[in-house]
Amino acid sequence: AQSVAQPExxxxxxxxxxxxxxxxxxxxGxxxxxxYVQYPNRGLQFLLKYITGDNxxxxxxxxxxxxxxxQTSFHLKKPSALVSDSALYFCAVRDTFRDDKIIFGKGTRLHILP
Amino acid sequence: SQTIHQWPATLVQPVGSPLSLECTVEGTSNPNLYWYRQAAGRGLQLLFYSVGIGQISSEVPQNLSASRPQDRQFILSSKKLLLSDSGFYLCAWSVLQGLGNTIYFGEGSWLTVV
Known part of the structure; x- marks a missing residue:
């Protein structure tokens, strides 16, 4: 089955x-x-995507x-964290059998400590 | 540019009452439309999606239904709400342009069933 995992x-x-x-x-395939990133009580905002090309x-x-x-991984990174980056982050993968369906991970809550 | 509007933003409804959440997309034609539910501020559950007017697919059996009366309008309904219907409901859209389509979300609707 197709899936995406966010271990933390x-x-x-x-x-x-x-x-x-x-x-x-x-x-x-x-x-x-x-x-995607989600701030409290807001919808999800698109951050970036990988389709092909540069890793x-x-x-x-x-x-x-x-x-x-x-390693079948797609880790999100930032060189220098800001307090404003604190939010809920979702990884997602498009279903390769159904191009109108996207599969989301369960989310990782990021806390940036001042 | 494309925009998505979702309303109402918050709703408190008694058990057994009906529900109608509406979503419209501007600036695009024939979008794929989606309803997600997010419980407890974490994972997303896909409820319904639509690839065209009158074409609705349900991902999970439940107390809810969806309709698409116009190309860019998507409505989530219930005839009789249950306590378990409480949650954060998100409408989303994408345009079918190949497997790299990005889904864009509305700001969400908070539903509390009391």
């Missing part, structure tokens, strides 16, 4: 330090991967993600 419920990072939010996936994808708010095919 919560990640704590000190402000100014680099951050990583982990995501692994399991799909048949080529993966199409996404990251390092740059997105909004200084975030980037690295696609690693051998």
């Amino acid at each position: 419920d919560q990640v704590n990072v000190a402000e100014g330090n680099p951050l990583t939010v982990k995501c692994t996936y399991s799909v048949s 080529n993966p199409y991967l996404f990251w 390092l994808v740059k997105g909004s708010y200084g975030f980037e993600a690295e696609f690693n095919k051998s």
Whole structure:
């Protein structure tokens, strides 16, 4: 079955330090991967996506993600965390059998400590 | 540019009462439309999706229904609400342009059933 996993419920990072939010996936065929961010009581905002090409994808708010095919991972990264980055982050993968369906991970809550 | 509107933003309804949440998308034609529910501020559950007027697919059996009376309008309904229907409901859209489609979300509707 196709799936995406976010192994950490919560990640704590000190402000100014680099951050990583982990995501692994399991799909048949080529993966199409996404990251979204959700601030409290708001809808999800699209951050970035990987379709093909360069394994390092740059997105909004200084975030980037690295696609690693051998490890089936798509970790979200930022070189220097801001307190305002505190939010809920979702990794997602498009269902390769149903291009109108996207599968979300359960989310990782990121806390940036001042 | 495309925008998505979802209303009402918050709703408190008694058990057994009806429900209608509405969503409209502007700036695009023939979008795929989605209703998600998010419980306890975490994972997303896909409830319904639609690839065209009158075409609704249900992902899970439940007390809710969806309709798409116009190309860019998507409505989530219930005839009789249950306590378990409480949650954060998110409408979303995407445009079918291949497997790399991105889903964009509305701001959500908080439903509390009392």
